[in-house]
Amino acid sequence: MSQTTPKNTTGIQHIDLEVGVGLRPFYYSQFLGEKAHTPWIEAISENYMGFLGKQGGRPIHVLESLRRDYDISLHGVSMSLGSCDELDLKYLQQLKDLTQRIQPCWVSDHLCWTGFQRENIHDLLPLPYTQEALYHFADKLDQAQNFLQRTLSIENVSSYVAFSSSEMSEWEFLTALTKKSGCNLLLDVNNVYVSSKNHNFDPWSFISQLPKNSIQEIHLAGHTTNGDLIIDTHDQAINEAVWELYKKTIQYFGPLPTLIERDDNFPTFHELMNEVQRARTIYDLALCENKVAIRDNAHVTL
Amino acid sequence: MSLSKIQDWMSWAIKDPRGIAHALENTPAPRPLKSEPDRMLETISGVTEEEKIKRLSVYADAYFIRISGSMKSDFPLLLKFLGDENFDHMLAHYLVAHPSKTPNIGEIGIHLSKFLNSNTIFEDKAYLSDLALFEFKKIETFYSTLPSTEKHNSLSKLGPEDISTSRIVLNNSINFLSSPYNLLHEPITLSEEINYFYHLRLNTSDIRSLCFSAHEHTLIQNMHHKMTIQELLDGDTVSIDTPLNVEEFFQRLILEEVIWDIIP
Numbered sequence: 001m002s003q004t005t006p007k008n009t010t011g012i013q014h015i016d017l018e019v020g021v022g023l024r025p026f027y028y029s030q031f032l033g034e035k036a037h038t039p040w041i042e043a044i045s046e047n048y049m050g051f052l053g054k055q056g057g058r059p060i061h062v063l064e065s066l067r068r069d070y071d072i073s074l075h076g077v078s079m080s081l082g083s084c085d086e087l088d089l090k091y092l093q094q095l096k097d098l099t100q101r102i103q104p105c106w107v108s109d110h111l112c113w114t115g116f117q118r119e120n121i122h123d124l125l126p127l128p129y130t131q132e133a134l135y136h137f138a139d140k141l142d143q144a145q146n147f148l149q150r151t152l153s154i155e156n157v158s159s160y161v162a163f164s165s166s167e168m169s170e171w172e173f174l175t176a177l178t179k180k181s182g183c184n185l186l187l188d189v190n191n192v193y194v195s196s197k198n199h200n201f202d203p204w205s206f207i208s209q210l211p212k213n214s215i216q217e218i219h220l221a222g223h224t225t226n227g228d229l230i231i232d233t234h235d236q237a238i239n240e241a242v243w244e245l246y247k248k249t250i251q252y253f254g255p256l257p258t259l260i261e262r263d264d265n266f267p268t269f270h271e272l273m274n275e276v277q278r279a280r281t282i283y284d285l286a287l288c289e290n291k292v293a294i295r296d297n298a299h300v301t302l
Numbered sequence: 303m304s305l306s307k308i309q310d311w312m313s314w315a316i317k318d319p320r321g322i323a324h325a326l327e328n329t330p331a332p333r334p335l336k337s338e339p340d341r342m343l344e345t346i347s348g349v350t351e352e353e354k355i356k357r358l359s360v361y362a363d364a365y366f367i368r369i370s371g372s373m374k375s376d377f378p379l380l381l382k383f384l385g386d387e388n389f390d391h392m393l394a395h396y397l398v399a400h401p402s403k404t405p406n407i408g409e410i411g412i413h414l415s416k417f418l419n420s421n422t423i424f425e426d427k428a429y430l431s432d433l434a435l436f437e438f439k440k441i442e443t444f445y446s447t448l449p450s451t452e453k454h455n456s457l458s459k460l461g462p463e464d465i466s467t468s469r470i471v472l473n474n475s476i477n478f479l480s481s482p483y484n485l486l487h488e489p490i491t492l493s494e495e496i497n498y499f500y501h502l503r504l505n506t507s508d509i510r511s512l513c514f515s516a517h518e519h520t521l522i523q524n525m526h527h528k529m530t531i532q533e534l535l536d537g538d539t540v541s542i543d544t545p546l547n548v549e550e551f552f553q554r555l556i557l558e559e560v561i562w563d564i565i566p
Contacts, residue, residue, distance in 0.1 A: 044313060046405055046406055046407075049405075049406070050444065050445065051406065051408065051409065051441065051442060051445030052409060052412070052445075054445060054446075056445060056446060056447030057444055057445035057446055057447060057504075058444055058445075058504065059445070061447075078405030078406075080405075083309065084305055084306040084309050088405070091405050094461075107320060113309060114405075115313065115402075116309040116310055116312075116313040117310075117313075118403055118562075119313065119317070119401040119403060120401075120402040120403060120404060120405060121313060121316060121317065121361075121365055121401060121402075122365065122368055122402060122407050123361055123364050123368065124364060125309075125312065125361065127305070128303075128305065128308060128345075130305070131304055133305050136305060159355045160358075160360040160361065161346050161347070161348075161354070161357045161358060161361075162346075162347040163308070163345055163346065164345055164346065165303050165308075165345065165346050166347075172346070198357075199347075222479060226360075229356075229357070229360065231360065251303075
């Protein structure tokens with residue numbers, strides 16, 4: 001397996017972007033009509049990669065218009081790096097064309113598979129955390145990074161099943177993946193929380209054992225409780241326990257660009273921006289408390 | 303258990319429209335599975351079989367709900383005429399016949415018109431196939447690109463003298479279909495004598511659809527050849543028998559942004 005670092009990558013790119021928000025068609029008119037109080041937005045890549053092989057149309061026109069006012073990251077849901085299928089080169093070429101057109105600050109996808117034998121399930125399905133899956137995923141990720149000529153960020157997914165064949169924890173798998181492929185991580189704090197409840201592990205153990213220098217971005221979203229399972233629905237306000245975990249994460253890792261995602265049961269734009277504001281307040285507070293703690297520690301040492 | 307076997311089994315079980323529990327009962331499923339389904343369940347962590355099925359069902363439910371939600375949003379007229387329950391029933395059959403092979407969830411409906419045409423579930427509603435095609439063309443139009451040139455400011459002031467010498471720039475997002483059904487009016491009726499021609503296009507704010515006669519449709523198709531308006535009218539042999547109010551027709555096309563620009 002090739003372990004080459006793709007050319008023209010910037011690696012971790014900690015632009016001072018603080019808190020951004022996911023761009024969804026539901027909010028197009030607000031984003032186009034009034035400047036959102038956020039320095040960056042994240043677009044779902046597949047929504048702008050054309051239709052039936054043809055590039056163009058309203059979505060890409062909107063995205064290009066917004067590019068003038070915002071930094072934009074591209075977040076994919078269909079690269080399916082964990083699938084045993086070959087990489088979809090047509091998909092990768094369309095993504096490459098989009099990155100050349102939009103010049104995103106970074107590009108991400110998920111630690112998952114989304115289909116098998118070219119049939120798409122349109123969901124983020126979990127992998128068994130085995131050496132076989134690790135080598136397979138790292139190999140395809142390496143191919144994708146070389147094709148796109150950029151380092152990708154890989155996001156942890158929410159999961160509802162785990163596999164008896166797993167040989168390591170998810171955070172050990174992610175850590176090993178960064179070492180093998182040179183990829184960055186997109187840490188979805190809500191997904192960690194959801195999986196921790198569904199599989200009964202400590203979410204902080206997961207987060208605190210991730211490699212500090214590999215985290216590119218944080219995601220926050222809401223979830224729904226369904227009996228004894230928690231489902232990652234992105235259709236609710238962010239849960240208080242997730243906010244707490246987020247604050248602890250920023251205190252531990254320092255400043256990291258953070259994104260609010262909402263995909264259903266959309267609140268008003270004003271309410272969405274209030275959630276962005278809350279994230280910013282927690283972000284500032286976490287960093288401020290960190291500085292105080294460092295100062296106090298220094299004082300004690302003196 | 304190899305990664306490939308796990309993925310083969312999971313995708314097979316998740317896509318079975320009867321649900322995970324039925325899929326695992328070893329009864330004939332939409333796609334044959336090489337491995338033993340009940341043995342494969344051992345690969346999922348959990349104490350009881352019931353718990354494992356419940357956890358897998360989250361994915362099976364999400365698979366159908368996500369695609370159903372997307373399709374209902376993309377085919378609102380079809381949903382209206384079928385009703386929620388019938389739509390889901392039809393979709394379950396459709397996904398077995400045409401599983402998604404695209405990363406873009408919006409493209410899943412590409413075979414829907416043909417599927418409805420060849421399927422006997424809704425024989426009493428023969429117009430559904432054309433309705434599905436109409437709505438899919440609408441999605442295609444949404445992803446079309448408007449002409450790169452800005453619209454000419456004087457377009458609305460087009461006078462009779464311009465008609466004789468100017469060339470037409472059509473809105474290049476136009477998609478069209480023909481149908482014997484009057485799809486834009488309820489109840490949908492079948493015409494034994496004529497075909498309706500539907501032109502869908504983007505305008506500056508929305509997707510619009512217009513219905514034209516065969517004569518008007520031919521004229522618009524001829525506009526693609528970028529002839530002068532005069533040449534267009536000279537070649538219009540139908541108007542000899544059925545006079546067309548030229549000015550009214552062109553003003554309508556301009557107003558509706560079917561004609562995007564006139565180049566003097």
